[in-house]
Amino acid sequence: MATVAPILAVTGNEAVAEAMRQINPDVVAAYPITPQTEIVQIFAQYVADGKVDTEFITVESEHSAMSAVIGSAAGGARTMTATSSQGLALMWELLHVASGYRLPIVMANVNRALSGPINIHCDHSDSMGCRDTGWIQIYGEAHQEAYDNHLMAVRIAEHPEVRTPVMTMTDGFIVSGAIGPLQELETEQVQEFIGPFTAINPLLDSAHPVTVGPFDGLHGWFFEHKAAQQQAMDRALEVVDDVAREYAELSGRRYDLLDPYRMDDAEIAIVVVGSTAGATRMVVDKLRSQGVKAGMIRVRLFRPFPHAEYAKLLGRCRVVGVLDRAESFGAQGGPLFLEVRTALYDCDPRPKVLPFIYGLGGRDIFPDNIEEAFAALRKAASAKKVDTRRRYLNLRKDEV
Amino acid sequence: MKTASPSKDATQLPALTEIRWHGRGGQGAVTAAKMVAEVALGQHKHFQAFPEYGPERSGAPIVAFTRISDDPIQIFSGVEHPQIVAVLDPTLLGIVDVTKGAPDDAVVLVNSDLPPAKLRAKAKMKGRRLYTVAATRIAVETIGRSIPNTPMVGALVRVSGLFPLESVVEFLRAEFGKKFPPKVVEGNVAALTRAYQEVQGE
Known part of the structure; x- marks a missing residue:
């Protein structure tokens, strides 16, 4: 014990x-x-x-x-x-x-x-x-x-x-x-x-x-x-x-293949890797206190990717946002996005999945940036047509 | 000379306290950030300390952070709105915006020979609660080296009311005692204690 x-x-x-x-x-x-x-x-x-x-x-x-x-x-x-x-x-x-x-x-x-x-x-x-x-x-x-x-x-x-x-x-x-x-x-x-x-x-x-x-x-x-x-x-x-x-x-510490947070009835959810998960949980708590059914999954095992578990937990969501701290240039999103979206392809109904890129080269990410991502998911949940191109978090807008 | 009174000036601390340290490479700002975190651990608080990493050059402006909380700390973002700002080098005041993001009631503690009112006028600082302590002079007179971090921690403990002075003294004797001879340890204890006594409020 x-x-x-x-x-x-x-x-x-x-x-x-x-x-x-x-x-x-x-x-x-x-x-x-x-x-x-x-x-x-x-x-x-x-x-x-x-x-x-x-x-x-x-x-x-x-x-x-x-x-x-x-x-x-x-x-x-x-x-x-x-x-x-x-x-x-x-x-x-x-x-x-x-x-x-x-x-x-x-x-x-x-x-x-x-x-x-x-x-x-x-x-x-x-x-x-x-x-x-x-x-x-x-x-x-x-x-x-x-x-x-x-x-x-x-x-x-x-x-x-x-x-x-x-x-x-x-x-x-x-x-x-x-x-x-x-x-x-x-x-x-x-x-x-x-x-x-x-x-x-x-x-x-x-x-x-x-x-x-x-x-x-x-x-x-x-x-x-x-x-x-x-x-x-x-x-x-x-x-x-x-x-x-x-x-x-x-x-006394139990680690699952993935680390879900408040996913039981989540309608919108973010999938994230690494140290950004903590700030994401704080934002989930804030949104929950406002009545928004938000959730999060933190990636633990990426290879092999436990796609069935992701489908099970995310399949009930309306919109999923995937936060990648890496690029896959020329693809539809970062490496994690491609994995999550593939895992959800066989879901019926199939959640919308949006790619976000953040934190490249150590660019800091703040709770405000994560709230911005959740806001995009909420908007996509009620929109007829959704722009599924990359969204950048905390990118300097004046210089790009 | 008016010294800071812990009973009157001690900040009413929320569950999470965020401290931002400004210094120059070689002044021990990162060590101070970590020291406060380790003292917090001894006080059964949750803690986190980290520098803002960059090329580490002696004399270049550097920033470090400490978080202390009653609850587990899960955020790893940089500190945006510090309740406490500690400036280890007064020459940074005209170069770095040390109060950036700090709320109006934030405590700003500066290593300076000047009393707070004079420093405020000189640095054209608006708002916040300014404190000064002659940390470099204290360090030279007690430790024999011009590294102001230990006296800055002493002053910070006083103006923040984060922990009792004795807890930091105990920490220094236990942890510094592993690495340094007694003369150095007691020099640091003296520096800490003097700064605690001599820090001035407005």
Whole structure:
């Protein structure tokens, strides 16, 4: 049963580093990049101080970090890394290798915009951009999840029905650099929860030699590998939920595949990712106090996307607004919009779905901006014809 | 010299208090923002502290925020309407609009040798409740370094009535005590206490 742990005041990055310390992975290979730097810095200190048994591999780039992580995971080690933005982009080709080899790597990504122009602040273009690399993606809201998600991610990635790398997301600076509350488990509890690492067909088992990643061409099984990856994604939905249930028994904190708020009778609703959810809940409460049937869903699991749950919760709404902190240039909206609208296509009646873009390059979003989005949804609810082009929140109007 | 009376001047604080810190890189504004949040934790309040991130250069204007609440804090937007503004460097007054968005009854605390009335006239500040404390001088005389953040926290505790002074002293002894020698810790305690006593209201 859950015990009451003291509340700590930590940055989001410290919360991630604490999770990594308690996980005590066999290998960490990482390269520092803003705003993730603190994670690598703190973890390297833990290694130097002997607080973990981890082999820490310093590398000259994120491409090498992911390569070393893949090598060590294939060798039979429990392996983690962390990155942001350009670092994640530099890993790109290897992200496919990690998932294609079915290596249970856990990576903390601290969300940051991709250049250019150069920008170090939060948006989701880095992780949303690699949504099709075959990694499971879990997005957190604040400090507690920056910690909790990593503990669950280890179990999910290593689950025999899944065996797929997991990427966890924390909003750069907004959460990673802010001081907020964290309640930790005891290290022994964490170790018991994640259990010992079981390597499957490790390269270093010389008694049972295997080959990892050979050429698998025209007459090979490449296509079947890809179908198997998708099957693992399908199975991951249930595994994520099972792991979350078990984690709730341990921690008292229950995480669902998605995080709904006042959705029971909602007529208009916003779907949002990350730290903006809190301000959105406040606006939902305000609108509810005025008699508006507003609701919200916060995204937790983006890959695999639990589309049936979204259809179930949003299918009863008249209008749904999707807030994307990333662009998909030339598409009808951002990555999350495309996902939500697809999930609702088979609903009858089908809610209207409107795309909103906000917060690119760290542009702040205020409750007023979210109210503006809800106002657009209310207007669309009673309109005969709805303009479904992108709407921007807190965009400078005088200069665009 | 008129000192601020905590009983008369202490702000009637709502459930959520939002503080905006203005300083220059190197003056410890971010540390002050975090210190107040950590003291709030010790007082069983909910807390949040974060800087407005940018290129971090010594001497460049910087902004940091602290939120303290009786309820869990879920908003992560920047603070738009601070009830308390703390200015660690008086030379910012002509450069940065430190009272931007602050309501008319907001507390504005400035590190300055001038009494509030004189500073108000000099800075042409309208409205708000102005307080001054010679934080840099106090820091030099007690800690031996011209970093005004600890005395600014002492003055802020007095004019805001957020927590008792003793809670901050306890925090300094416990937390600073882990990192610094006793001389530095007690220097900070002295700086905090002096600023608490010497902060002036209008």
